[in-house]
Amino acid sequence: MNATSVTLLAERCVGCTTCIKRCPTEAIRVRDGRAHIIKERCIDCGMCIRVCKHKAKVAVTRKLDEILESPYKLKVALPPPSLYSQFEGNRNVNRILTALRKIGFDEVVDVAMGAEIITAATKQFIEENPRSEIEGPWISSACPAIVRLIQNRFPSLIDNIIPLISPMETAARIAREHFMEQGYKDEEIGIFFITPCPAKVAEVWNPRMVEKSAVTDAVSMHEVFYKIRPFIKNIPEEEIQVLQLCSAEGIRWANIGGESEGLGLKDVLAVDGIDNVIEVLDQIENGVIQRVEFVEANACTGGCLGGPLAVENPFSAKTRMKKVLRRNENPRCNEAIMGKSVPVEAEKEIEDLDNLQLSSNMQDALRIMKERDALVEKLPKIDCGACGAPSCFAFAQDVVCGEVDVDNCIFLLKNRMHEKEEE
Amino acid sequence: MIFKYQVDAAAPELAGRASTEFKSVLKQLGVNAKIIRKISIAMYEGEINMVIHANGGEITCTVDEKQIEVVMADSGPGIPDLDLAMTAGWSTASQEARELGFGAGMGMPNMKRFSDEMDVKTKVGVGTTLTLRFNL
Known part of the structure; x- marks a missing residue:
């Protein structure tokens, strides 16, 4: 895949x-x-x-129609709390979850419950594993884009990532266990995450912290939104089912800061937006952010509710989320599924992807670096992008690594043509 | 290979740039992540010291297959009592610098802790040259 x-x-x-x-x-x-x-x-x-x-x-996500027509005997929707911020005028989570059943899912398992479980596990983990100043703070593993960013660009921080699985994975494991207890076979259960972002899809296909995801596949929040919206408005009050599995405690994870709020720690740092996260990770590497106990980092502005596959803009979603949270301090929940415990520890170590390394041989890497820096000096350094690389620096590296011809720089080409004319 | 970085005290908002740039070099060279972390922390401390105490200076990093050497040279006021400067928590940073979050008195002790070898040459009124070595 x-x-x-x-x-x-x-x-x-x-x-x-x-x-x-x-x-x-x-x-x-x-x-x-x-x-x-x-x-x-x-x-x-x-x-x-x-x-x-x-x-x-x-x-790329699995298409909703394909899921609903799939041969799984039991099709389970796994909605994340970010979905609850998408519907104008609706603060009733159970109404959204009921709508998911109306469009054809047999069961619905609220990922916010997984978030609540991971909050408790994180709290315990940090208490049992305090960090020294040199090691720097623990970093949440919840945003898969950030975990991959660390693998790619900040491998020295891999050991700072909390080795706990995601709320999505937790909820999926509970769902699987619960429905297997009810008599379904493992292979008869299809569990589909309603994703606000591509990173979660990749995490289902190619998980970094577990051997195999309990989630079957992921479907775009965008697609699900338009399908359930008409139902949300039209479901009569008496048809709304109690499907919710968690209070505001887990729902607030959809917002940046929501994950750390429940931890009850003194020093937490919550950062959103990929460029801001890069800056913070750089500072952690430099030892500047040492006394913070926990870093919650989300690639998307606003947190998951600002995901690229969400419909609403993150700021409107955030405003609406506040209302959803107020209404759900003590909601009616489906207690049949709640209270289950599944293992939440990571099953494998996160790999160092070593993508920055120029060569496995240091002499060779030094040579490439020298050649690259010499070439950069000849380039216009205006990062125009006409060569197809994001910067003159990146272009020089591509040239030296043999991936592209130096003539792709229109400035160098122009200079060379002038030289020829003068000859 | 030698990498040189100028540290400009007139632009304290750029403090940390040399450490970040050299860190990127080390990643490209495939230096072990844990060693990179130690170098980054120690070099950042030194860079900040050059900005807040010494009016800037020059950092010269030499990389070979066995060792990385970071030499931080300034022509600042020098350190009158080196033993005192090496004491955790001791700082002469100005109120202004402390307000910027610097001057916790951990700079010199941390540099010693994170490097494999540290050598300080300092003369009051002339300047300080600090050499840190890290084994690969």
């Missing part, structure tokens, strides 16, 4: 330089007039999906 969810629709790409410049891991190049994603570097943050004016970048 694909390792990343973010994909290019080649027929829509015009080969402009917007995405190459905004990609936080410089994972895109324009070659032969269209963008190419360097899969090893892509962290599925979805920045390119947001910025592409031609809608040439998409997140």
Whole structure:
């Protein structure tokens, strides 16, 4: 299966330089007039999906119709709390969950419950594993784009990532266990996460902290939103089922800061937006942020409710979320599923992806670096992007690594033509 | 290979840039992540010291396959009592610097702690040259 969810629709790409410049891991190049994603570097943050004016970048997810027509005997929807912030005028979580059953899911398991469980587990983990100042703070593992960013660009911080699974995975495990107790076979249960972002899709396909995800596949929040919206308005009050599994405690994870709020720690840092996160991770590496106990970092502005596959803009969603949280301090919940316990410890170590390393041999890496820096000096250093690389620096490195010809720099080419004319 | 960085005290908002740039070099060279972390923390401390105490200076980093050497040279006021400066919590940072979050008195002790070898040459009124070595 694909390792990343973010994909290019080649027929829509015009080969402009917007995405190459905004990609936080410089994972895109324009070659032969269209963008190419360097899969090893892509962290599925979805920045390119947001910025592409031609809608040439998409997140590959499982289509809703395909899921609803799939042969699974029991189709379970796994909605994250960010979904609850998407509907104008609705603060009733049970209404949204009922609508998911109306469109054809057999069961619904509220991911906010998983969030509540991970909050408790995180609290306990930090108490039992205090960090020294040199080690720096614990970093949440909840945002898969950030975990991949650390693997790619900040491998020295891999040991800071809390080795606990995500709320999504927790909820899926509980769902599987619960329905198997009810007599379904493992293979008869299809569990589908309603995703606000491509990073979660990639996490289902290619999990970093567990051997195999308990989630079957992921469907775009965008697609589900339009399908359930008419039902949300029209379900009569008496038809609303009690499906909710968690109070505001877990729901607030959809907001940046919501995850750390429940931990009851003195020093927490919550950061959102990929560029801000990069700055904070850099400071942690430099030892500047030492006394903070826990860092909650979300790639998307606003947190998960600002995901690239969410419908509402993150600021409106946040305002609405406040109302949802107020209404759900003590909601009616479906106690049949609650109170289960599943293992939440990570099953494997997070890999160092070593994507920055120029060569496995240091002498060779030094040589490449020297050649690259010498070439950078000849380049105009205006980062125009016409060569297809995000910066003159990146272009020089691509040239030295033999991936592209130096003549792709129009400035160098122009100079060379002038020289020829003078001859 | 040698990497040189100028540290400009007139632009304290740039303090930390040399450490971040050198860190990026080390990642490209494939230096072990834990060693990078130690170098970053120690070099950042030194860089901040150069900004708040010594009017800036120059950092020269030399990389070979066995060792990384970071030399931080300034022509600042020098350190009158080196033993005192090496004491955890002791600081001469100005109120202004402390308000910026510097001057906790951990700079020199941390540099010693995170490096494999530290050498300080200092003369009052002339300047300080601090050499940190890290084994690979």
